[in-house]
Amino acid sequence: MRGNREAILTEVDNAIRLFGAQGVKPTLRTLFYYLVSKNIIPNTRSAYKRLSRILVKARKEGRYAWDFLEDKTRVVLGYRSDHRFSDDVLEDFEERLKYKLESIDISEILSELFDWMMPTIDVEMWAEQPIIPEIWIEKEALSSTIYNWTRDLKVRIRVNRGYSSWTFIYNNVEDLKTTLLRHDKVVILYLGDLDPSGVDIQRFLEEALEYFGLDREKVELRRVAVTPEQVEEFDLPPRPEDAETLAKLQRDTRSKSYTYDYIVELDSLVAYVPEEFRNIVRSAIYDCWDKDIYNKLKDRAKELSNKAFKLLVDYKEKAREKILNMLREE
DNA sequence: TGGTTATGTCAACCGGATAT
DNA sequence: ATATCCGGTTGACATAACCA
Known part of the structure; x- marks a missing residue:
């Protein structure tokens, strides 16, 4: 594994261009899975660690900007208040008063009195729609990409980070129940890896929805990606390729109900066919939308x-x- | 042989699923 | 009950591989 540093950096360059074009600042994790899905590096802790170090070094050498990665785990709390009045307040204020006085005009006054009362009469995209779609995504690493792809379509994206927490599911279910007061049905568009866990998470979610008493007629969980058909159609590289990790996969406790002898990361779709993937997600949303009603x-x-x-x-x-x-x- | 560099391991924060 | 896995990131330390 010692020699492919340049191969990694070259592929990182590609990834940066790709994510940059989508207005996404990748996290280390995002790049890691991008490289894994391209089979440049193995999906191991140490490979992750190695990538981290390579990118620190590359930045020290000036190859990348220090803030080219997003760190979502660390936060700054509190607010520093050091504002003070401007020394020119009075001058500025009088300036504005003077202007107001000069420009005074009966129509202007009437506008200021009445125009703000004009009601906003608009229709949002999902008003009165019988079906409301939402995106539930397994991986945080891709959430901002998906968000940028779909933000104009005004759908909720819920980021589960692997198996979700019961707390998070509970809150989401409560929100779904409110949604169902105004709409007939919610379709959850699920985005996850095609691997034993990724498939099992879906089962887990179904059970949790059931547990919280959602009418399953009214909440549908629809797997949008990754599907075996997409692997076929886009010729996505299945992992793993070597026998050893393959054996490990088969020993995976969750693979009993997993019928494929390969796994494909969600990240593969982003890495290999971003445009097509974007279209898949967007049309899944549009499929729920009744344009006539709108x-x-x-x-x-x-x-x-x-x-x-x-x-x-x-x-x-x-x-x-x-x-x-x-x-x-x- | 000593010094540098690369890689591996463990730790921390948190909540969860699953197998043994 | 316990161990190991997932999700995200990095610091500290230990060990391995390399070159002069």
Whole structure:
């Protein structure tokens, strides 16, 4: 394993370009799984450690910026308050007052009085939709990628980090119950590794949803990735390749109900076919979306908006007359 | 042989699943 | 009950591999 440092760094360069293009700052973990899924390094603790050290060194040598990795585990708490008034407050304030005085105007005044009252008549993407999709993802490492891919589609993404905690599931279920008050059904789009654990996590989630008394007719768990069909279609490299780790996989306690003799990381899809993967996720969301409902609501909103605007103009005119009368009586 | 470099191991924080 | 695995990251220390 001692010689492939350059191969690793070259592949890290690729990864940085890829994630950078998606507006994602990778974590060490993200890069690690990227390299694992490309079979550059093995999925071991020591390989992880080695990558960490290689990247520290590379940064000391100036190859990468110090903040090119995201560290999500360490936090800064508290707020340092050291603000003080500006020495020019009075001058600035008077400047603004002067401007206000000069630009004073009856229409302006009316606008300031009334315009803010105009109701926001808008329709959000999932309003009145019978089916609400959510993304549940196994790996934190890919969550920001998925978020950037889907943020315009306004769906919840719940990051489970392996087997979820009962606390987290409970909170999510409570949220789902609220959602079901306004919608008929929730479809959970699940993203996870194709490995014994990744498949078993799904079973675990199903059982937990059941336990918390969700109507299973109304909450569907749908595996979106990784599927054996995707491995086939995109020719994703299955791991492991050597017999030793393969044997280890078969000894995996969870592999009894696991029918494949290979595993594929979710990260493989990102590493090999990012565009296709993005489309898979987005169309899974769009499949739940009824465009007709949205368009009808949108039309109605436009109509109401127009009427509201007419009312506003109307009342501003009345207000103008009232103000003028008041001034005359003074 | 001594000094440098690479790699391995364990620790810490936390909550969980599963096998023995 | 205990051990080992998952998820994320890095520091401290021990051991191995290398070169002059």
